[in-house]
Amino acid sequence: PTGGTQPSPWLGTCRRTHMAPVLSHMHTHNRQRCARTRSVTAQKHPPHTRARCPPLGLESLRVLDSQLRASSDKRYGLGAHRGRLNIQSGLYDGDFYDGGWCAGQEDTEQWLEVDARRLTNFTGVITQGLNSIWTYDWVTSYKVQVSNDTHTWQPCRNGTEEAVFPGNKDPETPVLNLLPSPVVARYLRINPQTWFQNGTICLRAEVLGCPLPDPNNIYAWQSQPLPTDKLDFRHHNYKEMRKLMKRVNDECPDITRVYSIGKSYLGLKMYVMEISDNPGQHEVGEPEFRYVAGMHGNEVLGRELLLNLMEYLCREFRLGNPRVVQLVTETRIHLLPSMNPDGYETAYKLGSELSGWAMGRWTYEGIDLNHNFADLNTALWDAEDNDLVPHEFPNHYIPIPEYYTFANATVAPETRAVIDWMQRYPFVLSANLHGGELVVTYPFDMTRTYWKAQELTPTADDGVFRWLATVYATSNLAMASEERRLCHYDDFTRFGNIINGANWHTVPGSMNDFSYLHTNCFEITVELSCDKFPHASELPAEWENNRESLLLYMEQVHRGIKGVVRDRDTEQGIANAIISVDGINHDIRTAFDGDYWRLLNPGEYEVTARAEGYEAATQPCRVSYENVPTPCSFHLARERRQRLRGRLPAGARLPPDLVLRLRRQRLRRLRAHRRAP
Numbered sequence: 001p002t003g004g005t006q007p008s009p010w011l012g013t014c015r016r017t018h019m020a021p022v023l024s025h026m027h028t029h030n031r032q033r034c035a036r037t038r039s040v041t042a043q044k045h046p047p048h049t050r051a052r053c054p055p056l057g058l059e060s061l062r063v064l065d066s067q068l069r070a071s072s073d074k075r076y077g078l079g080a081h082r083g084r085l086n087i088q089s090g091l092y093d094g095d096f097y098d099g100g101w102c103a104g105q106e107d108t109e110q111w112l113e114v115d116a117r118r119l120t121n122f123t124g125v126i127t128q129g130l131n132s133i134w135t136y137d138w139v140t141s142y143k144v145q146v147s148n149d150t151h152t153w154q155p156c157r158n159g160t161e162e163a164v165f166p167g168n169k170d171p172e173t174p175v176l177n178l179l180p181s182p183v184v185a186r187y188l189r190i191n192p193q194t195w196f197q198n199g200t201i202c203l204r205a206e207v208l209g210c211p212l213p214d215p216n217n218i219y220a221w222q223s224q225p226l227p228t229d230k231l232d233f234r235h236h237n238y239k240e241m242r243k244l245m246k247r248v249n250d251e252c253p254d255i256t257r258v259y260s261i262g263k264s265y266l267g268l269k270m271y272v273m274e275i276s277d278n279p280g281q282h283e284v285g286e287p288e289f290r291y292v293a294g295m296h297g298n299e300v301l302g303r304e305l306l307l308n309l310m311e312y313l314c315r316e317f318r319l320g321n322p323r324v325v326q327l328v329t330e331t332r333i334h335l336l337p338s339m340n341p342d343g344y345e346t347a348y349k350l351g352s353e354l355s356g357w358a359m360g361r362w363t364y365e366g367i368d369l370n371h372n373f374a375d376l377n378t379a380l381w382d383a384e385d386n387d388l389v390p391h392e393f394p395n396h397y398i399p400i401p402e403y404y405t406f407a408n409a410t411v412a413p414e415t416r417a418v419i420d421w422m423q424r425y426p427f428v429l430s431a432n433l434h435g436g437e438l439v440v441t442y443p444f445d446m447t448r449t450y451w452k453a454q455e456l457t458p459t460a461d462d463g464v465f466r467w468l469a470t471v472y473a474t475s476n477l478a479m480a481s482e483e484r485r486l487c488h489y490d491d492f493t494r495f496g497n498i499i500n501g502a503n504w505h506t507v508p509g510s511m512n513d514f515s516y517l518h519t520n521c522f523e524i525t526v527e528l529s530c531d532k533f534p535h536a537s538e539l540p541a542e543w544e545n546n547r548e549s550l551l552l553y554m555e556q557v558h559r560g561i562k563g564v565v566r567d568r569d570t571e572q573g574i575a576n577a578i579i580s581v582d583g584i585n586h587d588i589r590t591a592f593d594g595d596y597w598r599l600l601n602p603g604e605y606e607v608t609a610r611a612e613g614y615e616a617a618t619q620p621c622r623v624s625y626e627n628v629p630t631p632c633s634f635h636l637a638r639e640r641r642q643r644l645r646g647r648l649p650a651g652a653r654l655p656p657d658l659v660l661r662l663r664r665q666r667l668r669r670l671r672a673h674r675r676a677p
Contacts, residue, residue: 052178053123053210055353056116059085060531060538061485067115072104078202083112085174085206086357086532089131090489097489099131103192103201110201111189113150120209122146122188124178126353129171130202137199138168139192146185153189156180164193167203174206174354184212206353229547230315231308233539235300237348238268238341244307245273252314255279255328261336262417265364268341270417273310276332283332284564284573287557287597288425290334290521291550292418293433295369295511297343298360301528301542302433306337308543309550323551331557334425339414340369352533357436367412370507373419373514374404377446380517389585395460396578396587398517418511419518426591427521429557429599431472432511437527438479439492440469445501445510445525457502459516460586464560464599469498469524472553477545478529487530501525520588522599560600561621563633565590565609574611574636582606597629609634 057063061084070080077098089099103110116122129138141164145153156163156179165177188209192201227233236244249256257279260269274280282288291309293302313333316324327333338344340363347360362368376398383393400419403409442465447455459465473479479497486492492499501507515523526549534542565577573594580587581598582605590596598607602625610616614636621632 053121053182053208054535054537055085055126055206056114056120056209057538058083058114058206059087059353060529060534061487062538063114065485067117069113069115070101070103071110071112074102074104074200078102080112083204085126085128085204085353087131087204088357088488089133091133093134095489097486100129100137100202100204102130102137106195106200108191108193111145111191112203112205113187113189114205114207115187116207116209116211117186119148119184119186119212119214121182121184121212122179122207122209123182124176124208125165125188125190126174126176126206126208127167127190128174128204128356129168129196130199131171131204131357135199136171137196137202138171139195139201139203140167140169141165141192141194142167142203143191143193144179145189145191146183147187147189148185150187154183154185156183167192167194172356172358174356176354178208182210208353227540227544227547229308229312229543231311231543233304233308233543234536235304235348235352235539236307238338238345241303241307241337242271245271245310248273248310248314252317255317256310256314261421262413264340264342264414265412266342268345270336270339270341270414272421273306273335273337274333275310275313275328275335277329282426282591282593284593284595285562286330286332287428287562288332288334289554289557290336290425290427290430291433291554292336292339292430292511294336294338294340294344295432296361296434296532297338297340297345297363298347298355298358299433299435299528299532300344300347301435301532301534301539302526303337303344304539305433305528305543305546305550306335308539310335312547327551327554331554333554334427336418336421339418347533352535355533357532363412363414365412367410367415369412369415370511371509372410372412372415373509373511374400374518375446375509376400376517377444377448377508377513378450381448390587394587395585396517397519397589400518419514422515422519422521427515427519428597429468429554430515430521430523431553432523432525434525434527435529435532437487437490437492438484438497438530439490439504439527440473440479440498441501441504441512441525441527442466442469442498443501443510443512443516443523445507445513447502447506453506454504455502455506456500458500460584461516461522461599463601464522465524466498467559467601468522468553468556468599470496471556472524472526472549473497475552476549478542516586520597555627556599557597558629559627560598560623560629561605561607561632562595562597562629563631564593564595565611565634565636566594567614568635568637574614577609577611577614577634577636580608580610582608598632607632609636611636613639615639 065081068080073079077096080101083101090097101112143162143164144156147153168175188207190205195201245258249258255275257274259272261272262270291306293306313324317328342364343360347355383389389395443459444457448457449455512523515521565574567574575592577590578587579596579598588598600623602623605621607621608616608618617634617636621630623630
């Protein structure tokens with residue numbers, strides 16, 4: 001198919017025009033299947049529409065830069081390699097990485113060419129305009145041509161005339177055009193005919209097509225290895241998600257529990273799958289872990305990965321997989337696959353390629369959940385600037401501001417549900433799964449200098465957070481690949497595919513910062529894929545990319561120290577005891593049974609436990625390099641005054657002179673503690 005000047009007998013031509021309207025009406029026209037071959041199809045749209053050929057992978061980067069050519073370009077940053085659906089531009093005019101392909105000349109002879117690298121049954125084209133905050137450019141109509149050798153090109157025809165397809169009406173809304181009939185070729189060109197009158201020829205594109213066997217090649221075409229895990233690789237709407245979670249619960253009733261933490265604005269329940277050897281119970285000494293996905297409804301890969309993870313843990317536990325058995329028996333795992341179910345349903349109805357970059361991101365009320373948590377950073381930093389931390393202002397468990405609790409506060413019901421969930425369970429470690437990039441970010445997410453868009457803003461536990469982010473990034477096959485290219489314009493490979501969130505872009509009110517400052521839980525964000533809504537055909541490969549990362553990251557909940565703080569006399573656990581680590585200005589607290597977990601990197605630490613009414617106790621604790629928590633428990637003695645009270649008859653008071661002496665003693669200790677560095 002690559003040689004000669006005559007068109008191959010496999011080369012089809014287009015016969016009749018079929019142009020699908022934008023967005024809401026496009027699904028009704030999706031009725032044709034790939035012809036002349038047994039096509040490989042996968043779910044791309046909701047079940048009420050018929051499946052068609054999947055995208056070649058311009059958006060997901062399966063199509064390499066070397067497979068894209070153009071007649072001309074304005075500059076390198078607007079070259080053919082940038083003509084990918086949903087690619088985002090840099091922040092500056094003339095950025096080296098810009099938001100689309102733009103032709104260097106304005107005439108009807110310009111084209112963007114895609115090399116499928118094998119015979120392909122092309123069925124459609126999706127286009128967008130240029131992504132830019134500086135200019136408005138898009139193509140309003142175009143022609144399509146195909147070839148097997150790049151020398152002889154056959155146009156799509158409407159009878160005897162070339163078919164002209166309608167393009168875009170704005171830069172961002174994806175527009176799908178199905179070809180009049182499927183056409184078999186190796187190369188496809190998009191040939192703009194008209195464009196926005198105040199702009200120039202610029203576009204982003206995706207091409208739909210089913211790969212075919214090469215009749216001139218007796219060897220099978222190399223393809224990606226399929227996962228050996230028999231999981232449900234497809235997109236699940238709300239009803240299908242509920243069915244899958246129920247099925248997993250039915251398969252593994254002894255280790256799973258499904259519960260709801262609240263409802264979305266439209267009344268969809270926010271379901272969580274708990275996986276533990278004693279579901280529904282907090283076990284003393286067993287840490288609690290959570291994964292959260294779907295905060296932005298159109299970033300759907302995390303949702304599907306968590307549903308696959310439920311299936312995987314259930315089945316592997318039943319098969320006796322030692323790693324999974326140990327994880328489930330020693331950890332209480334909570335999986336929230338859809339934090340924004342209303343937003344997901346909006347994106348799902350449009351489909352993987354047609355929801356664009358932002359449709360479904362926000363809640364039904366238009367709230368971005370990742371900016372909707374209480375800002376506790378500002379209060380902490382103001383107190384630090386005034387030397388009030390930790391003696392007069394806490395460095396942990398910072399209370400929620402009063403304004404945030406008012407009935408008229410702009411707080412989504414989804415956010416309130418997650419905050420209640422955080423306060424109800426003693427989570428130790430979490431990850432928030434997003435999409436649209438390939439990088440792992442760690443707190444703080446908000447810049448300390450309020451007017452800066454980017455600024456390195458580390459936490460007191462920066463070393464631990466960097467380790468946690470590195471664990472996920474280095475075990476993720478897509479991030480660790482030497483062949484990976486940047487998704488949009490940021491090159492995160494220079495930093496090992498991890499970055500401080502605020503040093504990327506400031507996010508006031510993020511869930512990660514809130515989790516760290518209001519609870520004991522350390523949380524990072526994982527950007528899983530360049531494509532926010534990958535086609536269902538790509539889900540098996542994405543599971544392979546993330547399976548080890550998901551498991552390895554959960555195992556990090558056992559890194560550091562753990563123990564129980566008890567009353568020395570009664571052996572009862574002490575709730576809300578404060579655990580301080582010398583040299584780290586961030587404390588944690590014990591759970592209601594007195595148990596605690598403190599994530600730490602390997603090293604020697606001086607750890608102090610204190611509680612109201614008890615004398616503080618300090619002891620050294622050593623964290624090894626093995627992923628096993630170091631036991632570090634405490635028995636606290638009641639303060640002298642508390643011991644005396646326990647010996648007095650009911651209702652009796654301490655003598656006044658003894659009260660005065662105890663107050664002076666307490667004041668001396670407090671002054672000495674404040675003078676301490």
